[in-house]
Amino acid sequence: MQSALEISGDEELTERQKDVLNAVLRLLVEEGDRLTMTAVARRASCSKETLYKWFGDRDGLLTAMVQWQASKVRVAQVDRSRLDKSSLSASLERYASDWLHVISSDTSIALNRVAIAHAGEEKRNLGAIVLENGRLAMGRRLKPVLLAGRDAGLLEFDDAEQAFRTFFGLVARDVQIRLLLGDRLKPTDAEIGQDAADATRQFLALYGARNGAAKSGL
Amino acid sequence: MQSALEISGDEELTERQKDVLNAVLRLLVEEGDRLTMTAVARRASCSKETLYKWFGDRDGLLTAMVQWQASKVRVAQVDRSRLDKSSLSASLERYASDWLHVISSDTSIALNRVAIAHAGEEKRNLGAIVLENGRLAMGRRLKPVLLAGRDAGLLEFDDAEQAFRTFFGLVARDVQIRLLLGDRLKPTDAEIGQDAADATRQFLALYGARNGAAKSGL
DNA sequence: CGAGAACCGTAACGTACGGTACGGTAGTGG
DNA sequence: CCACTACCGTACCGTACGTTACGGTTCTCG
Structure with a gap:
């Protein structure tokens, strides 16, 4: 019972x-x-x-x-010891790849659809549950990595939340909204790997240390 | 009748x-x-x-x-004559700001919610309609600007679609999905302006000419 | 003015589906 | 063996809502 x-x-x-x-x-x-x-x-x-x-x-x-x-959403944890440029890059890329796999999956699409349909209802707000365990959980998991990267002198930013949101945007781009709206997109593993690598490279270009030209506005 | x-x-x-x-x-x-x-x-x-x-x-x-x-979605058209660095930047920023205003509006949220709820149905696929007139229409409108920027030697990229998707990601980030899931986010006009400026600056850092370090992978 | 179209407001119909009741079976414990 | 629990399968109930029907009003046109 x-x-x-x-x-x-x-x-x-x-x-x-x-x-x-x-x-x-x-x-x-x-x-x-x-x-x-x-x-x-x-x-x-x-x-x-x-x-x-x-x-x-x-x-x-x-x-x-x-x-x-x-409760089952788990993305690979990264050991923050021995953080150097290549291990940070690998961690970010791993995160990006995991995240793209999640949002591309049939179950994630179905779950997000039903959550969006029921978002904003008084009791039992499914939107809040999915938001908390999807996007927001990702932020909580990645932020320590970003902060460790900054502590190690590999990244430069003022606000970890802003930096994370930029990373999120570079990774997800239009994928999730297109899939939710029914676009036949379904990236292959190879494409996801490529996109994750691209997003990571772009993020490091914007927030990596020794790249003063591209510092974020905040 | x-x-x-x-x-x-x-x-x-x-x-x-x-x-x-x-x-x-x-x-x-x-x-x-x-x-x-x-x-x-x-x-x-x-x-x-x-x-x-x-x-x-x-x-x-x-x-x-x-x-x-x-049929009412219209974003400011840009005159492609006299394209220089500052006018291109202003155009992109204008686009970003318009787009953020659209996706933050109550009507857009409601429309996308119902479209997502009805996505993938056989007949009368609302998802396809919204996708076609939302995200995809944005791409069609911005691409000529990006190409003109490249022709003018201001931008560097191989694939305009990939460049646009990156711009899209930098602008929208997690805003749309959070709003659809019921997050109380509602950026103010000032925040939207700031975000649009940041996204534009970041995009130009990645794709602007004379910045070989940040070229896109594709 | 009369005929008809267009429309409002509302009552009525049909049904799909959320929710409940109930009979039947298997297992468990004494 | 009996009482009890947990469960399956299904019949049943109540209702909300999509859809239709209809009487009444306004407007147009001849």
């Missing part, structure tokens, strides 16, 4: 419940927000009564699924 | 019909995709019968509204 109103996501979910949430996710990728409770029950081979007992209502089911997925 | 299936958007719309679509837009900003035909009729002071006669069905109404709005 499980209270219908959990906050943190993955805690206390049984395997069976995760199976159900997986079914929800698959259905969401296929059908978008039009999925029905009946379809979920059939796909997960469970009864609607169970769905309502576990998750409260339709919104609770979607929220649980989004929280559960959000 | 009007066929329910128009393609290009603003043609053949009477003032009264535009009033109705304006009501739809206002309602969409307030309520999102949950707006009902009854609410539209009440807000627009028209009968549901009229709505159905003019627009066919609910989807047709939303499509007409999105097309109509899309």
Whole structure:
């Protein structure tokens, strides 16, 4: 048994419940927000009564699924020891590549779509959950790397948040919005690798030390 | 009278019909995709019968509204004569500022939300309409400016599309996705001006001529 | 003025779907 | 064996909302 109103996501979910949430996710990728409770029950081979007992209502089911997925977002951590120019560059490139893979995935697209559709609602704001565990979590993870790079004299910036946002822009560009709007873009692994390398090179050109010409305005 | 299936958007719309679509837009900003035909009729002071006669069905109404709005997206055109470093910079900054204003507006957010929610549907793909008249239209308008800048020896790049996408990333960064997900961000005019100036400066640092260190990878 | 079109306001229809109830089965514990 | 729990499958209920129908008003045109 499980209270219908959990906050943190993955805690206390049984395997069976995760199976159900997986079914929800698959259905969401296929059908978008039009999925029905009946379809979920059939796909997960469970009864609607169970769905309502576990998750409260339709919104609770979607929220649980989004929280559960959000709790799984993990991007490679970087060891901040022995930071030199090439290891910093490699870390940034790794981040960029991971991030591009995430936002290009079917599940991320489906999740962001449903979160955007339900953004700004009073209770159970899916947009806030996805925002917190997507874009904002990325910022929290990358910022220490940027600060370490500055401490090591490899980067120059005043505001780590501004620097991160620039990096974000150079990496993501128009990819996410185009995919969300249904553009058939789907970059290949090779393209993602290339884009990550380009973005990293551009970021270092703008914020790398010994490049006074390109210092950010802030 | 009007066929329910128009393609290009603003043609053949009477003032009264535009009033109705304006009501739809206002309602969409307030309520999102949950707006009902009854609410539209009440807000627009028209009968549901009229709505159905003019627009066919609910989807047709939303499509007409999105097309109509899309047909209104116009960003300042730049005169390509007398292109020098400062006029190019001013043009880019103007573009960046206009674009940030657009994507920060309530109507753009509402429109993109509904388009994303309905993206990838078979018929009447709102995502495609918004994509075509938003991001892609921006690209078509800015590319000639970039090419003119290259012809004038002010910019260096191989692929105008790649250069534009970088500019797009530097300008938009995480603003659009955050707003779509419900983040209270709402940059002020002053912030937009600052961001536009920063993005332009960064873009010129990367792609401006006489800056060999920062050439794009492609 | 009369006929008809265009439209408003509202009542009515049909249905899809969220949510509930209930009977049936398997497992568990005493 | 009995009581109990947890669950499946399905039938069922209530309602919101898309869609249609219709009576009444205004306007145009002859």
